[in-house]
Amino acid sequence: xxxxxxxxxxxxxxxxxxxxxxxxxxxxxxxxxxxxxxxxxxxxxxxxxxxxxxxxxxxxxxxxxxxxxxxxxxxxxxxxxxxxxxxxxxxxxxxxxxxxxxxxxxxxxxxxxxxxxxxxxxxxxxxxxxxxxxxxxxxxxxxxxxxxxxxxxxxxxxxxxxxxxxxxxxxxxxxxxxxxxxxxxxxxxxxxxxxxxxxxxxxxxxxxxxxxxxxxxxxxxxxxxxxxxxxxxxxxxxxxxxxxxxxxxxxxxxxxxxxxxxxxxxxxxxxxxxxxxxxxxxxxxxxxxxxxxxxxxxxxxxxxxxxxxxxxxxxxxxxxxxxxxxxxxxxxxxxxxxxxxxxxxxxxxxxxxxxxxxxxxxxxxxxxxxxxxxxxxxxxxxxxxxxxxxxxxxxxxxxxxxxxxxxxxxxxxxxxxxxxxxxxxxxxxxxxxxxxxxxxxxxxxxxxxxxxxxxxxxxxxxxxxxxxxxxxxxxxxxxxxxxxxxxxxxxxxxxxxxxxxxxxxxxxxxxxxxxxxxxxxxxxxxxxxxxxxxxxxxxxxxxxxxx
Amino acid sequence: xxxxxxxxxxxxxxxxxxxxxxxxxxxxxxxxxxxxxxxxxxxxxxxxxxxxxxxxxxxxxxxxxxxxxxxxxxxxxxxxxxxxxxxxxxxxxxxxxxxxxxxxxxxxxxxxxxxxxxxxxxxxxxxxxxxxxxxxxxxxxxxxxxxxxxxxxxxxxxxx
Numbered sequence: 071x072x073x074x075x076x077x078x079x080x081x082x083x084x085x086x087x088x089x090x091x092x093x094x095x096x097x098x099x100x101x102x103x104x105x106x107x108x109x110x111x112x113x114x115x116x117x118x119x120x121x122x123x124x125x126x127x128x129x130x131x132x133x134x135x136x137x138x139x140x141x142x143x144x145x146x147x148x149x150x151x152x153x154x155x156x157x158x159x160x161x162x163x164x165x166x167x168x169x170x171x172x173x174x175x176x177x178x179x180x181x182x183x184x185x186x187x188x189x190x191x192x193x194x195x196x197x198x199x200x201x202x203x204x205x206x207x208x209x210x211x212x213x214x215x216x217x218x219x220x221x222x223x224x225x226x227x228x229x230x231x232x233x234x235x236x237x238x239x240x241x242x243x244x245x246x247x248x249x250x251x252x253x254x255x256x257x258x259x260x261x262x263x264x265x266x267x268x269x270x271x272x273x274x275x276x277x278x279x280x281x282x283x284x285x286x287x288x289x290x291x292x293x294x295x296x297x298x299x300x301x302x303x304x305x306x307x308x309x310x311x312x313x314x315x316x317x318x319x320x321x322x323x324x325x326x327x328x329x330x331x332x333x334x335x336x337x338x339x340x341x342x343x344x345x346x347x348x349x350x351x352x353x354x355x356x357x358x359x360x361x362x363x364x365x366x367x368x369x370x371x372x373x374x375x376x377x378x379x380x381x382x383x384x385x386x387x388x389x390x391x392x393x394x395x396x397x398x399x400x401x402x403x404x405x406x407x408x409x410x411x412x413x414x415x416x417x418x419x420x421x422x423x424x425x426x427x428x429x430x431x432x433x434x435x436x437x438x439x440x441x442x443x444x445x446x447x448x449x450x451x452x453x454x455x456x457x458x459x460x461x462x463x464x465x466x467x468x469x470x471x472x473x474x475x476x477x478x479x480x481x482x483x484x485x486x487x488x489x490x491x492x493x494x495x496x497x498x499x500x501x502x503x504x505x506x507x508x509x510x511x512x513x514x515x516x517x518x519x520x521x522x523x524x525x526x527x528x529x530x531x532x533x534x535x536x537x538x539x540x541x542x543x544x545x546x547x548x549x550x551x552x553x554x555x556x557x558x559x560x561x562x563x564x565x566x567x568x569x570x571x572x573x574x575x576x577x578x579x580x581x582x583x584x585x586x587x588x589x590x591x592x593x594x595x596x597x598x599x600x601x602x603x604x605x606x607x608x609x610x611x612x613x614x615x616x617x
Numbered sequence: 618x619x620x621x622x623x624x625x626x627x628x629x630x631x632x633x634x635x636x637x638x639x640x641x642x643x644x645x646x647x648x649x650x651x652x653x654x655x656x657x658x659x660x661x662x663x664x665x666x667x668x669x670x671x672x673x674x675x676x677x678x679x680x681x682x683x684x685x686x687x688x689x690x691x692x693x694x695x696x697x698x699x700x701x702x703x704x705x706x707x708x709x710x711x712x713x714x715x716x717x718x719x720x721x722x723x724x725x726x727x728x729x730x731x732x733x734x735x736x737x738x739x740x741x742x743x744x745x746x747x748x749x750x751x752x753x754x755x756x757x758x759x760x761x762x763x764x765x766x767x768x769x770x771x772x773x774x775x776x777x
Contacts, residue, residue, distance in 0.1 A: 081761070231697055
């Protein structure tokens with residue numbers, strides 16, 4: 071994985087010094103809270119309901135054992151012993167003291183980490199495929215391109231005061247595990263006439279006006295994708311709406327101009343920028359690509375697997391994916407134990423996973439947008455030992471992509487923006503479906519819960535999406551069906567009138583039982599059944615047969 | 618007719634009651650201190666040497682006239698409105714070498730971005746401490762991308 075050199079380290083250290091100065095000026099009253107708000111947000115520091123929340127960047131979701139151990143140590147010393155992995159592959163601390171934040175950042179900098187641009191109206195953390203570098207179906211590891219985007223977007227002088235936040239995702243296979251069509255820019259590495267380049271989507275997003283991105287370019291050579299992104303950002307910075315925060319994302323600009331006109335404007339801007347030689351030289355690509363070299367595989371690793379322990383076999387079938395290297399596998403660690411808080415991990419769990427990654431997985435951990443963790447390079451021969459250690463720590467829940475593997479935002483338990491709680495709804499659904507045989511019978515289904523219209527819990531992309539709303543001072547929940555954040559991206563549609571907290575759990579169960587009745591067979595996923603039949607059988611199950 | 622003949626034009630945004638008390642300069646030599654017209658009035662006046670562009674203005678409208686401009690003032694009514702950064706980059710990329718002034722809600726913590734975008738003078742609504750500005754500008758030793766200043770991205774240092 072990427073290692074900082076003296077330049078990267080100097081820049082991150084300078085940012086720590088700058089933020090320390092900004093905090094000192096705020097504490098001394100030299101700058102107003104309004105002025106400070108922008109500064110702290112550009113460094114991921116939010117004022118939540120009860121305390122400051124600090125969001126730490128995990129670039130493209132990749133961590134070393136040393137980094138994860140530091141995250142655990144910070145949870146113990148600066149927070150309450152745990153932290154929360156987010157849908158942008160980042161990690162959040164919920165109980166931070168402002169005066170301590172600079173010291174926390176200084177500690178992060180010692181392990182090549184930061185909180186730069188994890189909030190604010192700027193280019194946010196670049197996200198990617200959690201199976202990057204390990205998946206058999208990818209063209210090349212997409213992370214070097216994400217790393218170069220990270221560098222290019224860091225402190226970009228033109229794009230630090232955009233109309234609104236800006237999210238970019240990069241993948242390299244036809245299977246989309248990073249929801250690129252729901253990003254401001256989605257990039258898929260493709261090959262044309264032997265040359266690597268990107269297919270470019272623009273204008274996807276969730277929030278209160280969910281939209282699927284438009285393809286603005288079938289192919290931009292990889293050596294020019296930075297300047298092409300610069301052109302997209304410039305059109306957005308100049309013409310994105312600034313009169314209404316709810317209409318300020320690039321998706322609204324693309325929608326109002328029309329994809330064809332927006333594309334024409336980007337191409338015209340790129341014609342101005344292309345001669346300026348803004349792109350990185352080949353040597354820089356080569357330098358970064360070399361740092362994502364394949365791990366030192368054991369070429370003699372046994373490709374077989376002893377499945378004699380049935381609980382282990384269950385976990386393997388659900389949480390382990392094929393690796394491109396014979397003898398290796400990709401293991402996902404579920405952070406969704408039944409009754410737990412989706413995406414939370416304790417300091418002890420983080421330290422254990424760091425140890426296991428060092429011992430069994432080439433010292434690498436990935437954060438997924440579904441709020442789980444991945445060990446991407448595990449010898450099959452080591453899987454049983456890994457599973458045993460995980461199970462002892464409550465980290466071997468075999469529920470990946472099942473009904474209890476729920477995405478949920480922090481919701482009204484933490485977040486100042488929320489209208490309703492998300493975590494208790496996720497917990498109650500998980501408890502309702504705790505029986506593993508039932509979960510397996512239901513099969514793949516993605517439930518996603520947001521506590522407000524901002525959609526941090528990706529409810530628009532849920533096979534079943536739940537949105538918390540405020541209904542005359544009461545928490546209420548809307549149910550939507552049929553969303554997908556994958557390569558077959560679609561937006562979930564509201565099924566009907568909303569529910570109380572208990573009511574929405576019952577409604578989810580009715581929807582799922584209706585699916586079990588009407589599916590063509592056990593092989594048909596909930597999403598496919600919904601697409602085949604529409605919402606009629608589910609409406610009838612939840613609201614009663616139409617009159 | 619000299620540039621001093623020009624005065625702010627009716628229909629443009631009204632000038633502040635009092636001119637900013639402070640103009641910070643990063644240019645050699647004296648700054649332009651004559652009248653400045655809004656872009657909307659610029660086309661009608663032939664000898665204007667100083668023009669103000671507001672956030673919604675298209676900086677490219679000035680490109681045919683860069684040779685006779687001594688000052689382009691880019692207004693920042695609110696520091697959060699970042700359109701002025703694109704205006705600055707466009708003008709510098711097109712070869713404009715005259716004074717490029719950021720005026721209005723110009724704050725200490727945006728100075729690094731503004732200098733990199735090509736601004737070389739500043740008329741902040743609230744005065745800035747020059748020593749603090751210089752400290753802020755010296756803080757980041759390296760940059761990650763090309764902009765309108767002379768700094769080269771780290772990749773050029775790595776390659777060298």
